[in-house]
Structures are given as C-alpha cells and as structure tokens.
Amino acid sequence: MTAGAMGAVAAGSVVWPFINQMNPAADTKALSTTEVDVASVAEGQAITVMWRGKPVFIRHRTPKEIAESKEVDVSLLRDKQTDEQRFKTKPEWLVVIGVCTHLGCVPLGQKTGEMRGDYNGWFCPCHGSAYDTSGRIRKGPAPKNLEVPMYSFISDTVIRIG
Numbered sequence: 001m002t003a004g005a006m007g008a009v010a011a012g013s014v015v016w017p018f019i020n021q022m023n024p025a026a027d028t029k030a031l032s033t034t035e036v037d038v039a040s041v042a043e044g045q046a047i048t049v050m051w052r053g054k055p056v057f058i059r060h061r062t063p064k065e066i067a068e069s070k071e072v073d074v075s076l077l078r079d080k081q082t083d084e085q086r087f088k089t090k091p092e093w094l095v096v097i098g099v100c101t102h103l104g105c106v107p108l109g110q111k112t113g114e115m116r117g118d119y120n121g122w123f124c125p126c127h128g129s130a131y132d133t134s135g136r137i138r139k140g141p142a143p144k145n146l147e148v149p150m151y152s153f154i155s156d157t158v159i160r161i162g
C-alpha cells in the first residue's frame with residue numbers, strides 16, 4: 001500500500017511539469033490580444049494594426065458609408081452577410097482582417113488616395129477583388145468577405161482584438 005502511494009506521488013510530481021509547460025506563458029497570452037485606442041482616428045480615416053502576424057484594418061466609417069452598407073440587397077451577395085453582422089456594438093467602426101480571401105494579398109484602401117475599388121471599400125490589385133464599405137466581397141475572384149476578428153470595446157475608444 002505504502003509503495004503504491006509513493007509511486008502515485010512520484011508519478012504526480014513527474015506529470016506536473018509537463019502540464020505546466022503546456023499552459024501558455026503570460027507573454028504568449030499578451031501577444032494573442034492587441035489593444036488599440038482609436039480616439040484619434042477621424043471619421044473617414046483608417047488605421048492598420050498587426051495582430052497575430054496579420055494586418056487588421058480599422059476604419060472609422062462615415063454615415064454615408066454605413067448607409068450604403070445597410071442598403072445592399074444581401075441576397076445578391078456572394079458571401080451573404082448583413083452590415084449588422086459585420087460590426088460589434090458601434091456601426092461607425094469596422095474591424096476586419098486585411099487579408100484578401102482569394103490568395104492572401106493585402107488589399108489597398110487604407111491610406112488616403114489609395115484605390116478603394118468600385119464599392120469604396122478595399123481593392124485587391126493582385127487579381128481585382130473589390131470589397132465594399134462593410135468589407136464584403138462584391139467583385140473579382142475572392143470567395144469570402146474580409147474576415148471579422150474577435151474583438152470588443154473595453155472603453156468608449158479602446159478596442160481589444162483577440
């Protein structure tokens with residue numbers, strides 16, 4: 001009995017370091033989320049932040065852009081999503097992963113003066129995909145809308161991505 005109990009304790013102490021190593025370190029957890037203060041991003045402007053090695057586009061949409069996105073007949077879209085399904089809480093802030101869903105190029109449209117394509121969102125010059133102001137695919141070979149990452153507002157102006 002005693003030998004068995006000792007064996008169990010020994011096994012327990014051997015197993016623990018392995019389990020502990022499998023827990024993500026604090027710095028790994030920190031990298032999996034990114035916090036961005038968007039207070040200085042004016043209406044009509046956009047910023048790009050990196051999250052998990054990918055560009056994330058954050059656009060401060062104008063009322064006109066929001067209205068255009070809402071008016072779209074969803075039944076005509078390739079990847080059918082309403083504008084409401086594309087943002088969390090605040091329609092003026094669109095947060096999408098800036099990677100074209102065709103072959104992974106980074107679309108244009110973030111900087112002032114860059115091409116935004118026929119639907120005023122983003123344009124991928126690699127093979128001509130055009131996204132609208134909700135990041136939905138409208139033209140070209142890309143099969144899906146720009147992906148919306150997990151995010152939330154942790155204050156009025158700070159977004160936590162991840």
Ligand code: FES
Nearest residue numbers: 100102103124127
């Ligand atoms: S990678 Fe964007 S259109 Fe081909």
